[in-house]
Amino acid sequence: MVFDSDMAQTRFGYGRSPRVAGPRDVDEMVARLRGAEAPLADADIPSDAEMRQRIADLTAMRRTYRKADEGSTERGRLKQKYNAARRATREDVAGWIGVTLARRVWSPDGLRERLVAFWADHFSAPGKNEQFRFIAPTYVANAVRPFVAARFEEMLISAALHPQMLHYLDQNSSIGPNSSMARARPEKTLGLNENLAREVLELHTLGVGAAYAQHDVRQLAELLAGITTNPKKGVVYVTKRTEPGSHTVLGKEYGTRRARISDVKEVLRDLARHPDTARHISRKLAVHFVSEQPDEDLLVSMAVRYLETDGDLAEVVEAMLRHPASWRPVGEGSGNFKQxxxxxxxxxxxxxxxxxxxxxxxxxxxxxxxxxxxxxxxxxxxxxxxxxxxxxxxxxxxxxxxxxxxxxxxxxxxxxxxxxxxxxxxxxxxxxxxxxxxxxxxxxxxxxxxxxxxxxxxxxxxxxxx
Amino acid sequence: MGKTDMNRRMFLGRGLAVGCSLAASPMLTPVSFAATGGENRLVVIILRGGLDGLDLLQPADRGLQVLRPTLAARKPTGLEVTGGAMLHQACAPLWPLWQAGELAFVQGVSTPYRNKRSHFDGQDYLEAGTASLNGSGRKDGWLNRMLQNMPGSEMRTAFAVGADPMLLSRGDAPVETWSPDVGFVLSSQGARLLELTMERDPQMALVMKRALLLAGEGGGGAMTADDADTMGALEDMMDAQMNPNGKGAAKSHVRVAEFAAGQLRAAARVACFSIGGWDTHANQARALRIPLTRLSDSLLALKAGVGAKVWERTTVLAMTEFGRTVAENGTKGTDHGTGGMMVLAGGAIRGQTVHGHLAGFEEVDLFQGRDLMPTDDVRRYAAWAIRESFGLDRFTLESVVFPGVQMGDAPRLLA
Structure with missing residues (x-):
C-alpha cells in the first residue's frame, strides 16, 4: 500500500486546506473515525424531539391564524406572526446547512464528513412539504451522522424508520388491508403503500439486482404496516394498523405471535446482514470513493469484512483504506470526477x-x-x-x-x-x-x-x- | 458573510470591469447550426414517476368506477375524446390542440418491464428501449441509437434540455445537454488559459469548449458592456438565478421547453427533456394537477416557441415508465402499475385519435390482478414515430434502436 496524504485528503476527504493538516497515515484516519467527533462552535442542531416541538408550534400558529375571522386585523397580525416564525425557521435551517459546510471546511476528520454525505445520499429523504424541508437537515444530523462508524443495521433502523423517511416514502398512509383499523372503516378503503418496503429492499439493503421478488416487497410492506408517525411522539408502532398473521420475507417468517415492532427491527437487521447487502454497500462505497470500475479484490475484501463484523461500517471503511487498490494514483485526464x-x-x-x-x-x-x-x-x-x-x-x-x-x-x-x-x-x-x-x-x-x-x-x- | 455582500452587482460588475466579452444565456447566442437532413422534428418528453393514464384520459366504465371510488367520481369535464373517454380538467388548455388534430393518445402501452415496478428500473427500460437491462456495462438510450443512424447528425442536432441527466440521450452519438440557467463572465485571456489547463484531459476540455460556446463565449461573438439589450437580458437571467423562488423559477419547465423550441427552430432536429411529479401515491385528485399543468404548459410553450412552420413538422412523444394500479389505494392515490399511456402532440401528427386497445377492468382482465393489462409495446409506437419522421428503415429500428421489437402494422401516427 502506498499511503499518500494528499490523496487521503482529496479522495477520502474534502480536499486540502491551507489551515488544517492532512492525516499522516491510515491509522490516524481510522482512529479519528472511530473516536468522538470534533466539537464545532454553533453546532446546536436540534434533536428530533426539539424539532417536533418547533414544527408543532408552527402548526399551532397556522391553525390559530386560520381560525381568526376572515379580514380581521387580528387575523392579519396572527398571520404575520406565523410567517415571521417560518422565516426564522428558514434562517435556522440555512444555519444548520452552514454547520455542515463548516465541518467540511474545518474538520481534521474529512473522511467522516464525506461518509456523512455518502450515507445521507444513500438514505435520501428530501422533504415533500415545507415542514419536512425544515426537518431534513436534522434528519441527517440525528439519524445518519451518528452511525457512520456503527453497524449498518443501526443506521438502517434509524434512517429507514425516521419520520423523514416515513414521510418521503408514504409510510404514514400504509395500513394493513385486514388490520382492525381497516376493517373498522371499510368505506375508507384503507390499504398498503409499498413504497418504503420496496426502497428498503431495492435501495437501502439488498440492491436492485438482488434475488427478491414482488412477493417479498408485499410481505415487507405488511410487516411495516404498524409503523407510522405521531406528531407529538415521533415514530410509533400502532397495533391496530398491522396486518394480521405472519409474513415471509426472503423465505424467513416474521411476526408469528402478536404484531410487535421487534419483528420490524428483526427483518431490518436480517436484511442488513444479508450477503447481497454486504456486496451492494461495499460496491457503492468503493465506486463513490475510489473508482467507477473498482478493483474486484477490493470489493471482495470489503464485503468479507462486512460479513465478518455483521456490517461494522468502520471496519468496512478500514478494509477499503488498507487495500492498495484504494491508493492507486490516477493519471492526468482520468480519475473520479468530483460531484x-x-x-x-x-x-x-x-x-x-x-x-x-x-x-x-x-x-x-x-x-x-x-x-x-x-x-x-x-x-x-x-x-x-x-x-x-x-x-x-x-x-x-x-x-x-x-x-x-x-x-x-x-x-x-x-x-x-x-x-x-x-x-x-x-x-x-x-x-x-x-x-x-x-x-x-x-x-x-x-x-x-x-x-x-x-x-x-x-x-x-x-x-x-x- | 465576509466583508462583501454577495449580490447581483457582484456577478455582473466584476466581469464587466475586466472588460472583455459578456457571456450571455444561450437565448442570446447567435445560432449557426448545421442542419441535418430533413426538416422534421422529434421531441421526447419523459414523464418521470409513472403517469396514471386512466386519470389523464378517464374511460367511461362502470368497472373502473367501482375500483376508483373517489378518482373516477370526478365531475364531467366536457372534454370528451374519441370513444367517450374524458380528458382531465388540468389538461383543458390542450383542448384546442385536440380540436386542431394536434393531440393524440396511445392507451394500454408499456415497456417490457414487468413485476418489480421500480421507478429507476422502469425509467431505465423506457429510456434504454431494450427488452432487458444487463446489469454490467455502459448503458445507452434509444434516442441516441436513433441519432447514430441518422445521416448528417452532429453535436447540435440533438439537445437534452434541463438539469435532469437523461439515459434516453446517452450514447456514442453527440447530444448537447443544456439548462437555460447557466451564464458566466470570463475574459478571453481566461478562456485561453482554461483551455491550456485542460489540454491533457481531452474529456473535460471538449465539454468545456462546448460550454463556452453555448454560453456565448469562445471568441468571435463578444458583446460589449454598453449593449443595453444584452445587459437587460443578462440581468433577467441573473434574476432568475438569484431568486430561485421568484416567478421566473416557478416556471422553469416552461423555460426548458422554450429553450428546446429555440434550438428546434434553428438547426436542432431532436430534443428531449423530462417532467417529474407523476408518482401520485396519495391524494391523486390534487397531486396530479401539478404535473398535468406542467405538461400542458410545456406543450403550449413548444408550439408557441417553434412557430407555425416548424410546428407543422414537429412530433412530440410524452412517455412514462409505467402506469399505475387500476384500483385506488388506501390514500386516494394509486401505486406503481404496468400498462400506461403515451401522449402524442405536434402539427405533424394525425391527431384527434386514441390509439391502442384498453383491456378491461374485471379482475381477470388485470395484470397480476392489480394493474392495467398492457396490450401493446410502447417502443413500437416510438419506432413508428421515428420511421415516419426520419425515414429510418425497419431493420435498423427493430434490431438497433429497439432491439427485438416487432413493429407490426403501421399505426399511422403522423398525418
Whole structure:
C-alpha cells in the first residue's frame, strides 16, 4: 500500500486546506473515525424531539391564524406572526446547512464528513412539504451522522424508520388491508403503500439486482404496516394498523405471535446482514470513493469484512483504506470526477472560508453560495430526483451545462466569501499540493486578475478529479 | 458573510470591469447550426414517476368506477375524446390542440418491464428501449441509437434540455445537454488559459469548449458592456438565478421547453427533456394537477416557441415508465402499475385519435390482478414515430434502436 496524504485528503476527504493538516497515515484516519467527533462552535442542531416541538408550534400558529375571522386585523397580525416564525425557521435551517459546510471546511476528520454525505445520499429523504424541508437537515444530523462508524443495521433502523423517511416514502398512509383499523372503516378503503418496503429492499439493503421478488416487497410492506408517525411522539408502532398473521420475507417468517415492532427491527437487521447487502454497500462505497470500475479484490475484501463484523461500517471503511487498490494514483485526464457538492465544498475548504461566515450564513446567502449553483450543476442540495440518490457515473456530471455552472461559481462566489482572495500562485499549492501540474501553475500566474486565477485553479482537471 | 455582500452587482460588475466579452444565456447566442437532413422534428418528453393514464384520459366504465371510488367520481369535464373517454380538467388548455388534430393518445402501452415496478428500473427500460437491462456495462438510450443512424447528425442536432441527466440521450452519438440557467463572465485571456489547463484531459476540455460556446463565449461573438439589450437580458437571467423562488423559477419547465423550441427552430432536429411529479401515491385528485399543468404548459410553450412552420413538422412523444394500479389505494392515490399511456402532440401528427386497445377492468382482465393489462409495446409506437419522421428503415429500428421489437402494422401516427 502506498499511503499518500494528499490523496487521503482529496479522495477520502474534502480536499486540502491551507489551515488544517492532512492525516499522516491510515491509522490516524481510522482512529479519528472511530473516536468522538470534533466539537464545532454553533453546532446546536436540534434533536428530533426539539424539532417536533418547533414544527408543532408552527402548526399551532397556522391553525390559530386560520381560525381568526376572515379580514380581521387580528387575523392579519396572527398571520404575520406565523410567517415571521417560518422565516426564522428558514434562517435556522440555512444555519444548520452552514454547520455542515463548516465541518467540511474545518474538520481534521474529512473522511467522516464525506461518509456523512455518502450515507445521507444513500438514505435520501428530501422533504415533500415545507415542514419536512425544515426537518431534513436534522434528519441527517440525528439519524445518519451518528452511525457512520456503527453497524449498518443501526443506521438502517434509524434512517429507514425516521419520520423523514416515513414521510418521503408514504409510510404514514400504509395500513394493513385486514388490520382492525381497516376493517373498522371499510368505506375508507384503507390499504398498503409499498413504497418504503420496496426502497428498503431495492435501495437501502439488498440492491436492485438482488434475488427478491414482488412477493417479498408485499410481505415487507405488511410487516411495516404498524409503523407510522405521531406528531407529538415521533415514530410509533400502532397495533391496530398491522396486518394480521405472519409474513415471509426472503423465505424467513416474521411476526408469528402478536404484531410487535421487534419483528420490524428483526427483518431490518436480517436484511442488513444479508450477503447481497454486504456486496451492494461495499460496491457503492468503493465506486463513490475510489473508482467507477473498482478493483474486484477490493470489493471482495470489503464485503468479507462486512460479513465478518455483521456490517461494522468502520471496519468496512478500514478494509477499503488498507487495500492498495484504494491508493492507486490516477493519471492526468482520468480519475473520479468530483460531484458538484464535493466540488463546491472542497473549493470552500481550499479557500478556508471562515467558520463564522458559514455557521452564520443567511438563507439568501446560502442560496447564492450553494443552493442555486448546485441546482444548475444538477445536484440540488440533498434533493435527488428519487430515493436512489445522485448518480455516481462521471458521465452524468461532465456536461457542458455542469461545467458552465462550475465556471460561473468559480468566477463569482470565492470573491464574495473570503475577505481577501489568495494569490493564485500560492493557491495552486494550497489546492493541489506539490503535485500541481505545470500548466495550472502557469495559468494561475498568467491570469489577468486574482479572480480568474482562482477560478482557473478550481476548474483545472487536477482539482476536479480525485 | 465576509466583508462583501454577495449580490447581483457582484456577478455582473466584476466581469464587466475586466472588460472583455459578456457571456450571455444561450437565448442570446447567435445560432449557426448545421442542419441535418430533413426538416422534421422529434421531441421526447419523459414523464418521470409513472403517469396514471386512466386519470389523464378517464374511460367511461362502470368497472373502473367501482375500483376508483373517489378518482373516477370526478365531475364531467366536457372534454370528451374519441370513444367517450374524458380528458382531465388540468389538461383543458390542450383542448384546442385536440380540436386542431394536434393531440393524440396511445392507451394500454408499456415497456417490457414487468413485476418489480421500480421507478429507476422502469425509467431505465423506457429510456434504454431494450427488452432487458444487463446489469454490467455502459448503458445507452434509444434516442441516441436513433441519432447514430441518422445521416448528417452532429453535436447540435440533438439537445437534452434541463438539469435532469437523461439515459434516453446517452450514447456514442453527440447530444448537447443544456439548462437555460447557466451564464458566466470570463475574459478571453481566461478562456485561453482554461483551455491550456485542460489540454491533457481531452474529456473535460471538449465539454468545456462546448460550454463556452453555448454560453456565448469562445471568441468571435463578444458583446460589449454598453449593449443595453444584452445587459437587460443578462440581468433577467441573473434574476432568475438569484431568486430561485421568484416567478421566473416557478416556471422553469416552461423555460426548458422554450429553450428546446429555440434550438428546434434553428438547426436542432431532436430534443428531449423530462417532467417529474407523476408518482401520485396519495391524494391523486390534487397531486396530479401539478404535473398535468406542467405538461400542458410545456406543450403550449413548444408550439408557441417553434412557430407555425416548424410546428407543422414537429412530433412530440410524452412517455412514462409505467402506469399505475387500476384500483385506488388506501390514500386516494394509486401505486406503481404496468400498462400506461403515451401522449402524442405536434402539427405533424394525425391527431384527434386514441390509439391502442384498453383491456378491461374485471379482475381477470388485470395484470397480476392489480394493474392495467398492457396490450401493446410502447417502443413500437416510438419506432413508428421515428420511421415516419426520419425515414429510418425497419431493420435498423427493430434490431438497433429497439432491439427485438416487432413493429407490426403501421399505426399511422403522423398525418
Amino acid at each position: 458538484p457538492d464535493l466540488f463546491l465544498s472542497s473549493a470552500l475548504r481550499a479557500l478556508a472560508v471562515p467558520e463564522r461566515a458559514l455557521t452564520g450564513v443567511k438563507a439568501n446567502q446560502l442560496n447564492r453560495l450553494l443552493g442555486t449553483p448546485l441546482r444548475t450543476m444538477g445536484q440540488p442540495w440533498r434533493r435527488p430526483i428519487g430515493p436512489d440518490g445522485f448518480a455516481e457515473e462521471d458521465s452524468h456530471w461532465i456536461t457542458a451545462q455542469g461545467m458552465a455552472a462550475r465556471l460561473q461559481w468559480a468566477l463569482s462566489v470565492p470573491t464574495a466569501v473570503v475577505d481577501e482572495l489568495p494569490d493564485p500562485r500560492a493557491f495552486v499549492e494550497t489546492a493541489l499540493g506539490p503535485q500541481a501540474p505545470a500548466a495550472v501553475r502557469f495559468a494561475a500566474e498568467a491570469a489577468e486578475n486574482r479572480r480568474e486565477g482562482i477560478a482557473l485553479v478550481l476548474m483545472s482537471p487536477a482539482f476536479q478529479r480525485v
